[in-house]
Amino acid sequence: xxxxxxxxxxxxxxxxxxxxxRHDRIFHGALKSxxxxxxxxxxxxxxxxxxxxxxxxxxxGFHFLTSSSWNxxxxxxxxxxxxxxxxxxxxxxLVLAVPLSxxxxxxxxxxxxxxxxxxxxxxxxxxxxIPSIIYGMWGLFIFVPFMxxxxxxxxxxxxxxxxxxxxxEGPPLGLGIxxxxxxxxxxxxxxxxxxxxxxxxxxxxxxxESAYALxxxxxxxxWDIVLPYTRSAVIGGIFLGLGRALGETMAVxxxxxxxxNITSSLLMPGTSISSSIANEFNEAVGTHRSALIALxxxxxxxxxxxxxIARLMLRQLARREGN
Amino acid sequence: MxxxxxxxxxxxxxxxxxxSSIATVIGLVFLAWILWVTVSNGISALxxxxxxxxxxxxxxxGLSNAIVGSLGMDLLALLICAPxxxxxxxxxxxxxxxxxxxxxxxxLNDILLSAPSIVLGLFVYVIVVVPMSNVTHGAVSFSGxxxxxxxxxxxxxxxxxxxxxxxxxxxxxxxxxxxxLGIPQWKLTVQVLMRAATSGxxxxxxLALARLAGETAPLLFTAFGNNFMxxxxxxxxxxxxxxxxxxTNDPNPALHAIxxxxxxxxxxxVLALSLLTRLxxxxxxxxxx
Numbered sequence: 001x002x003x004x005x006x007x008x009x010x011x012x013x014x015x016x017x018x019x020x021x022r023h024d025r026i027f028h029g030a031l032k033s034x035x036x037x038x039x040x041x042x043x044x045x046x047x048x049x050x051x052x053x054x055x056x057x058x059x060x061g062f063h064f065l066t067s068s069s070w071n072x073x074x075x076x077x078x079x080x081x082x083x084x085x086x087x088x089x090x091x092x093x094l095v096l097a098v099p100l101s102x103x104x105x106x107x108x109x110x111x112x113x114x115x116x117x118x119x120x121x122x123x124x125x126x127x128x129x130i131p132s133i134i135y136g137m138w139g140l141f142i143f144v145p146f147m148x149x150x151x152x153x154x155x156x157x158x159x160x161x162x163x164x165x166x167x168x169e170g171p172p173l174g175l176g177i178x179x180x181x182x183x184x185x186x187x188x189x190x191x192x193x194x195x196x197x198x199x200x201x202x203x204x205x206x207x208x209e210s211a212y213a214l215x216x217x218x219x220x221x222x223w224d225i226v227l228p229y230t231r232s233a234v235i236g237g238i239f240l241g242l243g244r245a246l247g248e249t250m251a252v253x254x255x256x257x258x259x260x261n262i263t264s265s266l267l268m269p270g271t272s273i274s275s276s277i278a279n280e281f282n283e284a285v286g287t288h289r290s291a292l293i294a295l296x297x298x299x300x301x302x303x304x305x306x307x308x309i310a311r312l313m314l315r316q317l318a319r320r321e322g323n
Numbered sequence: 324m325x326x327x328x329x330x331x332x333x334x335x336x337x338x339x340x341x342x343s344s345i346a347t348v349i350g351l352v353f354l355a356w357i358l359w360v361t362v363s364n365g366i367s368a369l370x371x372x373x374x375x376x377x378x379x380x381x382x383x384x385g386l387s388n389a390i391v392g393s394l395g396m397d398l399l400a401l402l403i404c405a406p407x408x409x410x411x412x413x414x415x416x417x418x419x420x421x422x423x424x425x426x427x428x429x430x431l432n433d434i435l436l437s438a439p440s441i442v443l444g445l446f447v448y449v450i451v452v453v454p455m456s457n458v459t460h461g462a463v464s465f466s467g468x469x470x471x472x473x474x475x476x477x478x479x480x481x482x483x484x485x486x487x488x489x490x491x492x493x494x495x496x497x498x499x500x501x502x503x504l505g506i507p508q509w510k511l512t513v514q515v516l517m518r519a520a521t522s523g524x525x526x527x528x529x530l531a532l533a534r535l536a537g538e539t540a541p542l543l544f545t546a547f548g549n550n551f552m553x554x555x556x557x558x559x560x561x562x563x564x565x566x567x568x569x570x571t572n573d574p575n576p577a578l579h580a581i582x583x584x585x586x587x588x589x590x591x592x593v594l595a596l597s598l599l600t601r602l603x604x605x606x607x608x609x610x611x612x
Binding site: 020021023024026027028030031032034035036037038039041042044045048049051052099100101102103104106107108111112120122123124126127129130131132133134135136137138140141142186189190193217218219220222240243244246247248249250254274277278281282293296299300303304307308310311 | 332333335336339340342343344345346347349350351353354356357358360361364406407408410411413414415417418419425427428430431432433434435437438439440441442443445446448449450453476479480483507508509512533536537538539540543544547564567568571572579582583586589590593594597598601
């Protein structure tokens with residue numbers, strides 16, 4: 001009797017512990033497989049595009065990377081023109097967006113009165129929320145005519161300077177590489193400035209206050225204290241913006257002009273990896289489609305490397321903050 | 324001498340302040356410009372036909388099939404990515420907060436977060452659209468399901484990250500209190516931690532919706548587009564962003580007007596969502612700081 005009475009709850013407890021442990025294992029497994037899906041998505045994206053583009057990547061191989069011809073009729077594909085367009089538009093975007101983002105981050109962390117920081121910061125970040133197709137429409141219908149009006153002025157001023165003058169020659173179409181670069185700059189502005197703003201806020205107050213106490217001006221504090229302290233994260237933020245610019249499709253497709261030429265003038269139409277894919281994919285068959293997927297693979301590899309650098313740089317600051 | 328240096332420093336400082344303020348004004352001008360253009364062009368093109376007529380009528384039509392298609396695919400995308408994202412985020416926060424696997428997944432999730440959306444569209448084309456077409460001998464190729472999967476890939480990293488961050492904000496004492504009562508880990512996670520972080524997790528889901536609702540590029544090669552109303556997830560499906568893309572490429576100005584109206588709808592939807600979540604989120608953040 002006695003033994004039975006003490007045994008039942010003990011056995012109950014044991015079976016319950018066992019079922020709990022089993023449920024825990026199932027739960028753990030379910031969670032883990034979901035987390036591994038994230039890994040699988042990224043890996044799968046790379047492999048599937050390698051597979052889809054295998055015909056062009058492996059048969060044309062090096063030719064695909066170095067040739068600038070893009071001819072669906074003779075099935076001769078080279079990635080140089082789209083790669084050139086992608087790199088140049090992204091570079092223009094960076095050149096314009098980095099100083100502007102820095103100015104905005106500086107304004108929001110050091111200059112603006114406190115009541116203004118929240119609303120203005122939110123407004124700038126709203127730029128990041130606008131869908132890219134809207135940037136494309138605005139770019140095509142509003143910004144291209146605007147650029148067509150100011151491009152003659154660019155040609156007659158900047159175009160006259162000996163070395164860089166070549167960049168600003170050509171007919172004032174409005175469409176073209178420069179216009180695409182500017183639209184991209186507006187798009188990545190909020191990304192870079194919000195990273196900069198966030199990391200500027202991580203600088204310890206006592207560092208800044210010490211400098212102010214020694215009589216530094218705001219510019220000197222930002223230049224000599226804030227920037228050196230946050231350098232790696234600022235570079236990380238810039239690379240994050242670059243990653244966005246490289247892969248952006250809808251904002252540039254309309255304004256780039258869709259021409260497979262490599263020109264020295266920024267006012268001429270061009271193409272980019274993403275806009276080539278968007279423009280041609282649904283009409284392409286066979287080798288042409290494979291070439292476009294191979295382009296997608298190139299884009300994926302390049303943005304992956306850029307984003308990898310960005311995240312590593314951003315992590316450096318986070319680690320120092322932890323110490 | 325020293326006063327000259329002082330004056331120079333003051334001037335440099337003033338110049339830097341002015342330039343920085345100008346940069347902010349430039350940013351705000353572009354925001355106002357884009358919003359103004361969208362709202363003014365969109366409102367003048369808004370009418371009832373937009374919601375009652377399908378795109379097959381062309382300039383005399385509306386966007387009803389695109390609106391239905393967009394809502395359907397967005398919803399389906401959320402149904403796919405929300406459960407997976409929440410579970411994956413929970414794994415990162417509760418089981419892999421410090422492990423190497425956790426660090427790797429977190430890192431790659433951040434990369435997925437900013438990966439080019441057109442590449443994700445190609446990915447889904449290769450792994451879903453092509454095989455489906457091969458299996459069904461071309462009867463099913465581009466489909467609403469494929470579109471939803473592409474959109475889910477865009478929403479997924481957003482949800483993983485917010486869930487991870489929100490669960491890490493839940494105080495450790497809550498975990499210890501529950502564990503000391505002998506509650507199994509899964510019950511603790513589902514009934515205590517997730518409940519404590521519900522509003523944060525919901526924020527992540529809404530942010531993901533705001534992000535994927537405006538995407539165009541991944542839908543081009545997955546859902547394709549359709550000029551007629553369809554309720555079948557296995558047929559080619561229209562969406563508002565793709566309809567805008569097609570109408571903008573068309574030379575007909577009457578179609579541009581419809582595109583602007585669609586642009587207004589989608590911008591209002593996305594911005595309202597992100598503003599709402601921001602309000603929601605910032606209130607939460609303050610209470611934790």
